[in-house]
Amino acid sequence: MTREAIFEKLNEIFRDYFDDETICLTDETTADDIEDWDSLEHINLIVTIEKEFGMKFSMGEVTTMKNVGAMADIIADRI
Amino acid sequence: MTGITLSLTSLSYFAFILLLVPVYYLIRRERQWQVLLFASILFFIIVSGVPGIPWILLQWIVTYGGAHLMEHITSERKKKLLVTVLVLFLLTELFLLKYTKGLPFVAPIAISFYSLSVLSYVLDVYWGISAAERNPFQYLLFIGYFPQMTSGPVTRYREMKPQFQTGASFDEKLVKKGIIRTLYGVMKKCLIADQAAVMVNTIFGDTVTYQGAYVALGTMLFALQLYTDFSGCMDIILGTSECFGIMLPENFILPFSSVTMSEFWRRWHITLGVWFKEYLLYPLLKSAPMQRLNTVCVGRFGRKKGKKIPTYLGLFVVWFLIGYWHGGALHYVIGSGLLHYFYIVSGELLEPHVDQWTKKIGIDRTKGWYVCLRRLKVFLLVCSGFVFFRSETAYQGFKMLYRMILPVEGSFFRVLHVTELGLSVTGMIMMLIGCVILWSVSYLQLKGIHVRDRLLMQPVLLRYVCYVALALLTVIAMVRGYGNDVANFIYNRF
Numbered sequence: 001m002t003r004e005a006i007f008e009k010l011n012e013i014f015r016d017y018f019d020d021e022t023i024c025l026t027d028e029t030t031a032d033d034i035e036d037w038d039s040l041e042h043i044n045l046i047v048t049i050e051k052e053f054g055m056k057f058s059m060g061e062v063t064t065m066k067n068v069g070a071m072a073d074i075i076a077d078r079i
Numbered sequence: 080m081t082g083i084t085l086s087l088t089s090l091s092y093f094a095f096i097l098l099l100v101p102v103y104y105l106i107r108r109e110r111q112w113q114v115l116l117f118a119s120i121l122f123f124i125i126v127s128g129v130p131g132i133p134w135i136l137l138q139w140i141v142t143y144g145g146a147h148l149m150e151h152i153t154s155e156r157k158k159k160l161l162v163t164v165l166v167l168f169l170l171t172e173l174f175l176l177k178y179t180k181g182l183p184f185v186a187p188i189a190i191s192f193y194s195l196s197v198l199s200y201v202l203d204v205y206w207g208i209s210a211a212e213r214n215p216f217q218y219l220l221f222i223g224y225f226p227q228m229t230s231g232p233v234t235r236y237r238e239m240k241p242q243f244q245t246g247a248s249f250d251e252k253l254v255k256k257g258i259i260r261t262l263y264g265v266m267k268k269c270l271i272a273d274q275a276a277v278m279v280n281t282i283f284g285d286t287v288t289y290q291g292a293y294v295a296l297g298t299m300l301f302a303l304q305l306y307t308d309f310s311g312c313m314d315i316i317l318g319t320s321e322c323f324g325i326m327l328p329e330n331f332i333l334p335f336s337s338v339t340m341s342e343f344w345r346r347w348h349i350t351l352g353v354w355f356k357e358y359l360l361y362p363l364l365k366s367a368p369m370q371r372l373n374t375v376c377v378g379r380f381g382r383k384k385g386k387k388i389p390t391y392l393g394l395f396v397v398w399f400l401i402g403y404w405h406g407g408a409l410h411y412v413i414g415s416g417l418l419h420y421f422y423i424v425s426g427e428l429l430e431p432h433v434d435q436w437t438k439k440i441g442i443d444r445t446k447g448w449y450v451c452l453r454r455l456k457v458f459l460l461v462c463s464g465f466v467f468f469r470s471e472t473a474y475q476g477f478k479m480l481y482r483m484i485l486p487v488e489g490s491f492f493r494v495l496h497v498t499e500l501g502l503s504v505t506g507m508i509m510m511l512i513g514c515v516i517l518w519s520v521s522y523l524q525l526k527g528i529h530v531r532d533r534l535l536m537q538p539v540l541l542r543y544v545c546y547v548a549l550a551l552l553t554v555i556a557m558v559r560g561y562g563n564d565v566a567n568f569i570y571n572r573f
Contacts, residue, residue, distance in 0.1 A: 039356050040427070043364040044373070044386050060206030062365065063357045
């Protein structure tokens with residue numbers, strides 16, 4: 001899967017999860033840029049992404065991922 | 080515990096720092112950490128006393144060795160077993176020394192703070208975020224770095240290691256900023272917290288005489304006391320550390336500017352909240368049993384509602400433990416834990432409805448008056464928790480809350496005799512001066528102004544007038560502090 005394809009799929013997952021069609025992810029997108037993406041939603045979002053891509057993030061990655069770009073890199077490495 | 084001789088507001092502490100700073104910068108950068116280690120050992124022995132030494136050494140040796148072993152084990156199962164043993168060891172030591180009454184052990188100072196830092200190191204190594212430290216003495220410095228050996232902040236090894244390793248060149252501006260922050264912290268503690276404490280102690284110490292508005296006043300004064308005490312302590316700790324070019328994480332960012340309880344906890348005792356989020360809430364929510372529960376709840380109640388159930392369950396565990404961490408007693412579990420859990424969850428559930436209602440009746444939620452109202456709401460909710468925090472028992476907490484709604488001398492509108500609460504008029508004036516300074520600095524910070532940077536840009540004369548005024552106020556406050564028996568910091572006991 002190319003990085004572009006990963007981003008496209010991530011964008012779809014985010015829009016569906018937060019029920020917000022205006023979301024447009026970039027490499028630099030963080031939780032600060034999406035209103036409902038808080039610490040209470042973080043793990044559920046991560047698990048949804050894991051299921052969609054059929055991979056797992058480690059606990060270390062869950063806490064240290066800086067932005068969506070880093071998330072896409074990990075996914076690209078693992079699938 | 081000898082406690083007093085190097086208390087953060089004592090002259091001996093400042094003499095200790097003044098002696099240390101030149102020595103630190105005269106040493107080659109790669110060896111500076113050794114000066115800090117020597118100072119930390121000295122500080123620990125003086126402040127915590129000899130009986131605490133074996134416990135901190137035990138924690139140091141076991142986790143240093145354990146982390147190394149973990150790196151050499153290839154089997155995931157064995158790795159998991161080892162990390163479980165290490166975590167259980169740390170929690171057992173903390174529990175026995177801090178929360179178990181009647182045992183003949185003396186807990187080292189700040190054990191509940193540095194144990195969390197050590198736990199984060201062990202878990203970071205397990206998760207592959209950090210490599211195990213090769214140098215045992217640099218690792219010992221991470222555990223016992225003296226500025227944070229009283230009340231935190233809770234640090235992460237990955238943030239401290241590079242700073243200890245590289246050391247720092249003398250930066251006049253940074254040292255000046257460190258001194259200003261330290262003095263500001265002492266001012267907050269001695270000029271405001273210690274004065275407010277006198278009145279708070281009078282009101283909370285007599286649950287028969289005081290009721291109604293007196294209890295409300297006592298609670299609000301305690302909010303002021305606790306904030307200036309704890310954040311003042313942090314200013315001294317972070318300011319001192321800045322003098323050595325070591326930046327510690329912030330613990331307070333204008334907490335009373337919060338408009339929701341969740342926001343309050345992102346601004347109050349930040350490093351504790353972040354620790355519980357990253358090392359307990361996230362692993363708990365991502366664990367297999369919680370994910371199974373999530374699947375069941377989503378199937379039963381739909382995605383939106385169903386996913387909230389495991390999240391709120393996880394939050395309950397976190398808030399119970401945050402309350403328990405504060406001292407193991409029920410009044411802490413309620414006042415610093417479960418009450419906040421209740422407010423946060425209620426806020427989460429009510430927020431969409433409040434949003435709808437306000438839209439319906441045409442209220443602009445960004446308007447100044449509405450923001451102020453929300454801030455007031457957060458302040459009052461936080462105060463309700465502080466009633467339990469300040470009380471000796473949960474029963475007293477409930478009693479104080481009940482007494483708050485009783486009239487004063489038969490009337491709800493009686494003038495309170497604040498001068499009869501044990502604090503002299505001079506003390507009150509000092510507290511007011513302190514509050515004006517605190518409010519002005521906070522206001523500027525809220526506007527995004529870096530007050531210390533701005534101060535350092537002012538003309539020499541104005542700058543020195545400010546320094547002298549701050550130093551003078553600090554000295555007056557410190558001298559007054561010697562007369563009070565409230566000179567210890569509240570969070571030193573945790």
